[in-house]
Amino acid sequence: MDDVTTMHSSSLAVTDSAASEVFVVELAEYSGPLDLLLTLIRDEQIDIYDIPIARIAEQFLARISSLKLDEAADYLEMAARLVRIKAQMLLPRREGEDVWEDPRAELVRRLLEYQQVREVVDVLERRSEDRRSRFARAYAQAAVQLPVAGPLTISLPELLSAVDRVLRLARKPHVHDVLPRALDVDGAIGIVRALLAIRAHAQWKDILPRKAEPWEVLSLLLALLELAKRGELRLMQPRAFAAFEITRDTTGEAA
Amino acid sequence: MTPLAKLLEAALFASATPVPVDALRLMAAHAEEGESTLEAALEELRIHYDDEGHGVELVEVAGGWQILTRPEYTEAIERAQLAARPQRLSAAALETLAIIAYRQPIGRAEIEEIRGVGAGAILKSLHERGLIDVVGRGEGLGRPLLYGTTPSFLEQFALRHLEELPRADELAIALRAPRHATASAASAPKKDNGEAPPRAD
Numbered sequence: 218m219d220d221v222t223t224m225h226s227s228s229l230a231v232t233d234s235a236a237s238e239v240f241v242v243e244l245a246e247y248s249g250p251l252d253l254l255l256t257l258i259r260d261e262q263i264d265i266y267d268i269p270i271a272r273i274a275e276q277f278l279a280r281i282s283s284l285k286l287d288e289a290a291d292y293l294e295m296a297a298r299l300v301r302i303k304a305q306m307l308l309p310r311r312e313g314e315d316v317w318e319d320p321r322a323e324l325v326r327r328l329l330e331y332q333q334v335r336e337v338v339d340v341l342e343r344r345s346e347d348r349r350s351r352f353a354r355a356y357a358q359a360a361v362q363l364p365v366a367g368p369l370t371i372s373l374p375e376l377l378s379a380v381d382r383v384l385r386l387a388r389k390p391h392v393h394d395v396l397p398r399a400l401d402v403d404g405a406i407g408i409v410r411a412l413l414a415i416r417a418h419a420q421w422k423d424i425l426p427r428k429a430e431p432w433e434v435l436s437l438l439l440a441l442l443e444l445a446k447r448g449e450l451r452l453m454q455p456r457a458f459a460a461f462e463i464t465r466d467t468t469g470e471a472a
Numbered sequence: 473m474t475p476l477a478k479l480l481e482a483a484l485f486a487s488a489t490p491v492p493v494d495a496l497r498l499m500a501a502h503a504e505e506g507e508s509t510l511e512a513a514l515e516e517l518r519i520h521y522d523d524e525g526h527g528v529e530l531v532e533v534a535g536g537w538q539i540l541t542r543p544e545y546t547e548a549i550e551r552a553q554l555a556a557r558p559q560r561l562s563a564a565a566l567e568t569l570a571i572i573a574y575r576q577p578i579g580r581a582e583i584e585e586i587r588g589v590g591a592g593a594i595l596k597s598l599h600e601r602g603l604i605d606v607v608g609r610g611e612g613l614g615r616p617l618l619y620g621t622t623p624s625f626l627e628q629f630a631l632r633h634l635e636e637l638p639r640a641d642e643l644a645i646a647l648r649a650p651r652h653a654t655a656s657a658a659s660a661p662k663k664d665n666g667e668a669p670p671r672a673d
Contacts, residue, residue, distance in 0.1 A: 248563040249589040291589045330586055336643045337570035338563065341629055345561065348630035351531070351540035352555045354488050 250295035251331040253280060258328070265328055268321055270306055274299035298324070398432050405433075405440035409463075413450060419463040473520055476503050476513040481539075484517075490536035490627060534626035535633060558628070568594045569603060569625070573637060577607045577618035595619065603628065 247253040257276050258265055277299055281292045305320035319325075371379075412419055424437060441463065444450045454461040473481070483499055484491055493510075500510040514537060518530040521539075531540050541549065549555050561569070568591055571583050583591045598604045599619075607620035626633065 248567055249587050251588040252563075295588060327586075327588070331588070333640065333643050334567050334570050334586065337574065337637065338566045340638060341566050341570055341573075344629040344631060345566075347543075348533075348628055349557045349560070350543040350546045352546065352549060353538055353540055354485065355555055 250277075250292045251328060252335075253277065253292070254295065255328060255332060255335070266325060268325070270299060270303045270321060274303050400432055400436045400439065402436050402439045402443065405436040406444060409437070409440050409444055410449070413463070413465045417465045417467075420460055421463070422460065424463070473516060474513060476500055476510075477516040477520070479503055480510075480513050480537075481517055484530070484537055484539045487538075490533050490538040492536040496537065531630070532632050533630055534623050538627075564589070565594050565598060569598060569621070572598075572604055572619050573621050573625070573634065574640060576620035577610075578620075579610045579612075579616040579618050581616060583619075 247256065254273070254277065257273055257280065258268065261276075263269065263273070274296070278296055281296065302320045302324060310317055409424055412424055426433060441450070441452060445452050448466055451464045451466050452461050453464065479499060480496060483496065496514075497510050500513065514530065521529045527545055528539050528541055531538050546557070550557060567587055568583055571586050572578055575582065580591055580595060583595075595604070602622055602624040604619045604625065605622050606617045608618045609615040610618050621634070631637065
């Protein structure tokens with residue numbers, strides 16, 4: 218018996234994606250010779266137990282030639298079977314023969330069996346439509362599979378050489394050298410006092426040297442806060458993030 | 473809801489596939505919930521979804537239970553590309569599947585004999601889809617592979633078990649009731665083929 222796929226060349230509806238051909242490629246009308254035969258019997262409203270074999274064989278041949286299915290071995294096999302039954306029906310029967318075996322009996326049995334299959338297909342189709350219209354949870358298990366850790370079989374020298382290799386491979390991290398540098402608050406106080414001795418008002422940028430180091434900035438800040446605490450100056454900031462003004466506190470001096 | 477119903481809801485929510493009844497029973501046994509049985513809790517959950525207007529429902533399928541979305545939301549879910557309906561099976565594939573479902577374990581030759589066409593490509597495809605599996609080897613020449621349906625088949629066809637399919641003798645053969653092809657009945661081809669034949673015993 219030939220494969221379904223051999224019939225595609227002629228009159229089958231071939232859709233794209235040849236990946237799973239059975240599901241996308243279908244016979245234009247019939248799923249096989251028995252299907253075609255059943256369709257003929259239904260169309261002609263024929264009694265399946267009393268098939269006029271000559272007429273059906275003729276129509277079967279006409280249908281497969283009009284469908285250009287005549288290369289399909291399965292259909293040809295059925296056509297040949299029909300013609301043979303037709304010939305057997307024409308053979309003269311001996312007079313007085315008790316049991317005459319109807320040459321159509323086997324065909325009828327197969328047709329009935331196939332008819333049952335079609336009924337089950339109807340049931341399956343309904344069921345499948347029902348299920349297709351519902352979705353299950355689409356939970357996908359994360360496909361991470363950790364390798365099963367077996368006991369280590371390694372000798373001490375091997376382990377040490379491995380460690381050595383890793384250490385040599387690992388680049389030494391660049392570490393900054395941090396020099397301890399103490400803040401010079403007293404020095405900064407001297408600078409601020411010297412400035413305020415000649416100016417009543419000053420701004421932060423006036424006392425800050427250009428390209429000041431962080432320690433200088435911090436020292437100056439602490440010096441200002443210290444002097445403000447001692448009442449030698451006042452710090453004022455007109456608004457948030459604005460430059461603050463340094464004013465010599467004369468009240469303290471006067472007192 | 474009773475604590476057991478809530479536990480079952482959580483378990484069914486956590487699983488992407490139907491949870492077998494045995495697994496649920498085991499959970500129920502561990503839950504120290506003496507008064508309510510598994511069946512009662514499942515029924516409670518089912519009613520909870522049905523009566524209170526939920527977007528999901530509790531469905532018994534393939535020997536287990538599963539929470540599925542309701543059909544009226546399928547289109548919207550698909551339009552939003554959150555999930556896609558699986559492709560329909562071809563008529564040929566469904567026929568093959570029907571034969572396997574009823575005659576399993578069954579070999580390829582027998583399937584081809586019933587359908588009157590080759591089944592190789594279809595069997596391969598059904599197998600790839602996980603709907604059928606090789607369940608053994610036949611006695612005959614070359615010890616042919618025998619096929620049967622899988623739990624996934626039940627799941628994809630919304631069947632609780634195989635027995636839910638109509639029994640072979642329940643199938644209404646849409647043609648005529650059989651009568652024996654004896655000399656008296658079929659000796660001469662009849663002309664009145666459209667009419668009801670006499671019933672021979």
